[in-house]
Amino acid sequence: MNWPHSKSPLGGAFEEPEHDGMHRLGPMQRISIPRRRFRDEDVVDYVIVGVGSAGGVLLQRLARAGFDVVGFEAGPFWDTERDWVSDEAGSHNLYWNDLRIIGGKDPLALGSNNSGKGVGGGSVHWAAFTPRFHPSDFEVYTRDGVGADWPIDYEDIEPYYELLEQEMPVAGPAWYPWGKPHGHPYAPHPMGAVGDALITGCTRLGIGVSAGGPVAILSASRGDRPHCIYRGFCIQACKVGAKASTLITHVPDALKHGAEIRDTSMVSRIEIGKDGRATGVHYFDAEGREHFQRARCVIVSGYAIETPRLLLNSACPGHERGLANSSGTLGKYLMAQAGNVILGRFEELIRMYKAPPAHALTEEFYETDPTRDFARGFAIQTVGPLPIAFAKQMMAAKGQWGWGLRRSMMDYNHWAAFGLLGEILPWADNTVELATGANEKDRFGLPVARVSFNLHENDKRLIEFGKNKTMDVMRAAGAVEVVQEQRFAHLVGAARMGKSPHDSVCDKFGRTWDVDNLFVMDGSVMPTQGSANPGLTIQSLAARTADYLISNHSAIQSGAKRSLEEPGIRKTLSPPGTFRSGIPHLR
Amino acid sequence: MSENKSPLTDPRTGEALPQRVQPGYYPKWRVMREYRYWDAATRDVVTQRLEAPKPLRFFTAEEAGVMEAVLDRILPQDDRLPAQRIPLLPVLDTRLATNKLEGYRYEDMPPDQEAYRLAVRALDAMAQEIYGAPFISLTVTSQELLLKSLSEGHPAGAKELWSTLNVKRFWTLLVSDACAAYYAHPWAWDEIGFGGPAYPRGYMRLEAGRPEPWEFNEERYGWTAPADSISDYADPESGHTASAHGQAGTH
Ligand SMILES: Cc1cc2nc3c(=O)[nH]c(=O)nc-3n(C[C@H](O)[C@H](O)[C@H](O)COP(=O)(O)OP(=O)(O)OC[C@H]3O[C@@H](n4cnc5c(N)ncnc54)[C@H](O)[C@@H]3O)c2cc1C
Ligand code: SF4
Numbered sequence A: 001m002n003w004p005h006s007k008s009p010l011g012g013a014f015e016e017p018e019h020d021g022m023h024r025l026g027p028m029q030r031i032s033i034p035r036r037r038f039r040d041e042d043v044v045d046y047v048i049v050g051v052g053s054a055g056g057v058l059l060q061r062l063a064r065a066g067f068d069v070v071g072f073e074a075g076p077f078w079d080t081e082r083d084w085v086s087d088e089a090g091s092h093n094l095y096w097n098d099l100r101i102i103g104g105k106d107p108l109a110l111g112s113n114n115s116g117k118g119v120g121g122g123s124v125h126w127a128a129f130t131p132r133f134h135p136s137d138f139e140v141y142t143r144d145g146v147g148a149d150w151p152i153d154y155e156d157i158e159p160y161y162e163l164l165e166q167e168m169p170v171a172g173p174a175w176y177p178w179g180k181p182h183g184h185p186y187a188p189h190p191m192g193a194v195g196d197a198l199i200t201g202c203t204r205l206g207i208g209v210s211a212g213g214p215v216a217i218l219s220a221s222r223g224d225r226p227h228c229i230y231r232g233f234c235i236q237a238c239k240v241g242a243k244a245s246t247l248i249t250h251v252p253d254a255l256k257h258g259a260e261i262r263d264t265s266m267v268s269r270i271e272i273g274k275d276g277r278a279t280g281v282h283y284f285d286a287e288g289r290e291h292f293q294r295a296r297c298v299i300v301s302g303y304a305i306e307t308p309r310l311l312l313n314s315a316c317p318g319h320e321r322g323l324a325n326s327s328g329t330l331g332k333y334l335m336a337q338a339g340n341v342i343l344g345r346f347e348e349l350i351r352m353y354k355a356p357p358a359h360a361l362t363e364e365f366y367e368t369d370p371t372r373d374f375a376r377g378f379a380i381q382t383v384g385p386l387p388i389a390f391a392k393q394m395m396a397a398k399g400q401w402g403w404g405l406r407r408s409m410m411d412y413n414h415w416a417a418f419g420l421l422g423e424i425l426p427w428a429d430n431t432v433e434l435a436t437g438a439n440e441k442d443r444f445g446l447p448v449a450r451v452s453f454n455l456h457e458n459d460k461r462l463i464e465f466g467k468n469k470t471m472d473v474m475r476a477a478g479a480v481e482v483v484q485e486q487r488f489a490h491l492v493g494a495a496r497m498g499k500s501p502h503d504s505v506c507d508k509f510g511r512t513w514d515v516d517n518l519f520v521m522d523g524s525v526m527p528t529q530g531s532a533n534p535g536l537t538i539q540s541l542a543a544r545t546a547d548y549l550i551s552n553h554s555a556i557q558s559g560a561k562r563s564l565e566e567p568g569i570r571k572t573l574s575p576p577g578t579f580r581s582g583i584p585h586l587r
Numbered sequence B: 001m002s003e004n005k006s007p008l009t010d011p012r013t014g015e016a017l018p019q020r021v022q023p024g025y026y027p028k029w030r031v032m033r034e035y036r037y038w039d040a041a042t043r044d045v046v047t048q049r050l051e052a053p054k055p056l057r058f059f060t061a062e063e064a065g066v067m068e069a070v071l072d073r074i075l076p077q078d079d080r081l082p083a084q085r086i087p088l089l090p091v092l093d094t095r096l097a098t099n100k101l102e103g104y105r106y107e108d109m110p111p112d113q114e115a116y117r118l119a120v121r122a123l124d125a126m127a128q129e130i131y132g133a134p135f136i137s138l139t140v141t142s143q144e145l146l147l148k149s150l151s152e153g154h155p156a157g158a159k160e161l162w163s164t165l166n167v168k169r170f171w172t173l174l175v176s177d178a179c180a181a182y183y184a185h186p187w188a189w190d191e192i193g194f195g196g197p198a199y200p201r202g203y204m205r206l207e208a209g210r211p212e213p214w215e216f217n218e219e220r221y222g223w224t225a226p227a228d229s230i231s232d233y234a235d236p237e238s239g240h241t242a243s244a245h246g247q248a249g250t251h
Helices: A051-064 A089-092 A138-143 A152-165 A194-203 A253-256 A303-315 A387-398 A402-410 A459-475 A535-552 A554-556 B031-037 B040-048 B063-073 B089-098 B112-132 B140-151 B165-181 B186-192 B236-240
Strands: A022-024 A031-032 A046-047 A069-072 A101-103 A260-261 A266-274 A280-284 A292-302 A337-338 A343-345 A361-363 A378-383 A415-420 A429-435 A449-450 A483-486 A488-492 A516-518
Touching: A031 A253, A046 A051, A046 A280, A046 A343, A046 B031, A051 A069, A051 A101, A051 A152, A051 A253, A051 A459, A051 A535, A069 A292, A089 A138, A089 B040, A138 B165, A152 A535, A194 A361, A194 A378, A194 A415, A194 A459, A266 A292, A266 A303, A292 A303, A292 A361, A303 A429, A303 A488, A337 A483, A343 A387, A343 A459, A387 A402, A387 A483, A402 B063, A402 B186, A415 A483, A415 A488, A415 B031, A459 A483, A459 B031, A483 B236, A535 A554, A554 B186, B031 B040, B031 B186, B063 B112, B063 B140, B063 B165, B089 B165, B112 B140, B140 B165
Parallel strands: A046 A069, A046 A292, A069 A260, A101 A449, A292 A516
Antiparallel strands: A022 A031, A266 A280, A280 A292, A337 A415, A337 A488, A343 A415, A343 A483, A361 A378, A378 A415, A429 A449
16 A cells, blocks of 8 residues: 555545556555457457456456456456546446437436446446345246246355355345345444434334345455445445455456456457357457457356347347347346335434445345235335435436425435335346447447336336335334435346246356357346345356356367256355355354 | 526525525535545546536537526526536536437437437527527526426427427436536535545444534525525425436445
């Protein structure tokens, strides 16, 4: 750290970092600037499209196992000291801001509401809530006759939850009661005033509530990552390095083991050879020049909009409807969670800009309850909108502008905000397609995505009930005025995994049914989404797929018959110092 | 800003309140005094906002006149001393000139640039149709009545022009852009008591809205909006329709 060199108070502010040719990932961690390692003509073992939540974990695992692997990332390789700021408006460039067209009866706002761009992907701007999915999530169709079943059970992913909770690591209570009860390796965080309000409201209504996590934010320093300083800018990316992102947790280890990241490189098409196997990817470099990287196996990890878009843009003879789309399900069953924000005004001061937005939640309403008129459920979580986001919420929730808006904003410090997180079921008419308009192309001339979204009856009932329950909790906490804004959070689906090639894009390891050496592994493979934030599950699925790839590497190369055997968990692939660090095992 | 706008009044005495260097309930709070405690990158981004605004590149002089008047009503600043008013139009102009997008466009909306050009024309056409005068020469009340009709999605005039886009979505875009400019400014943070950037120092007093040693508690005062304004109202029913607006991420 360079604090002691500074003349400023506290040994900081941090001055402009020295130009020592090093790349900074947080205030303490420095790595040498990643260099190009492979040539386009080299046939690398794996190309990963998108170094985000899933891509970062895959890259690290495959490199550690000794493979030649290149991660392509459309956005930049962040130097967190130079590129990131503690500022709402100044963080706009963290998101996928390129054009997308949205429609349907309930259009999904994208951009800052949904997808990241740059190494780390969405894990750079996530709030880092890391609840696990519940066992029931994997068999929604069997239990409730709606949605879909997963091709795996909770038990298949459980060991990977345990690994990733240590690798991030996750802070939270020692006893987490919902789903399959479990504990967390790092201590829960102290409460901010929003968390206090959630606890007060829930407690008064007899609703169980988890305080201080689960959240992938350090409550104590570890290695070269400092602990949280409660500055509340998580969604603007954590300059402190306390909040986990694959950029700081997995990418450094990947590079150390020989992975290459080709940043500011947009993959435009996956090439299929005469034998029907993927041969590599076409991509545009930072100057807009087109290249072709050869590879033995391609993994697409571009998230729920860009993954289907790339597969659709890769249509070729034999795959006229898009790659891996013989089932016709590619781009269908896109999901977002109901993300209504419930805002409560208190007589006393709250100051919701302090503490991480994510610090308390309840999953008491997660499961299907036969006394309600809808299937599945929801969670209630803390959120912490900063001034611009809050102003837009006042506009939306109270219809305000002019003096009314100025008046509400002067009371910013009196408001607390809760987020509903409700399960919306997968529906065939919620889709990602290619836009067809003449102006609907990106700067490389590729058609952009057109995203269509519609709520169905079960979703509407769930939102109505969940919203009202959350408002009740806010009132019980002592709010004197409670309003809400309807919105959505988190995308998943649109390239779902399944048991049969007839109704899914890929198998339970993300291997596409149609092209033997083409995988999809990111949020888009999820058949349903529960009412847990998806990030932990996405990273855990990626670690599991890495184990599968490592076990089956030569079979995949030689075109041998597809194996659906569980690969067995490899516990030796975690980044250093993370495995077996202090998780309370509750069995 | 025109001179003839009514100032705010004290609700108890009915007397005019003075214009302030800093409206809001934290008169002692100046976030910029803390800038030495911020990291260099953040300091640069925030201090740039205090520099003199750049000349307009997107809006023509005529369009700029209308937009200035509109933004004056969307986030009125008549309670601020003229030198302490936060520039909104230049921020919007830069966004449109550099094509800084939000990452999506509704299928029933043209690109943002076209939407703004059309809206300026439609606002003037509305003003002519209903009041027989250009938008900028209307009274505050008349301007606000026209704007309110947009906020409700039923423009009071120029219906043909407005029919080419989704008016409610345009309204949201407009108010969002105004908010993004105003509440990114350190003077607005002073006004609402927002602690601002906090790296590397961080916050320590998390509970019960307590101030850090460098923050302040509130000193509230009552104020009544100008008598000729209709914009001091709330309509909580409006939060029940999904995605009619731009949504910044929360969770
Ligand atoms: C404001 C906000 C808060 C959130 N909070 C939480 C939370 O608290 N907890 C949680 O679990 N989740 C949260 N999420 C969701 C979470 O961030 C995502 O679900 C997750 O990051 C998705 O992971 P992924 O690997 O599927 O995709 P990503 O992490 O988005 O990675 C995809 C990457 O691929 C790159 N890419 C795409 N196409 C191409 C291409 N053609 N060529 C090259 N590169 C490409 C993209 O640039 C991107 O970096 C939040 C999201 C938002 C917007
Ligand atoms: S609140 Fe903690 S985790 Fe979030 S950005 Fe600040 S230091 Fe990082």
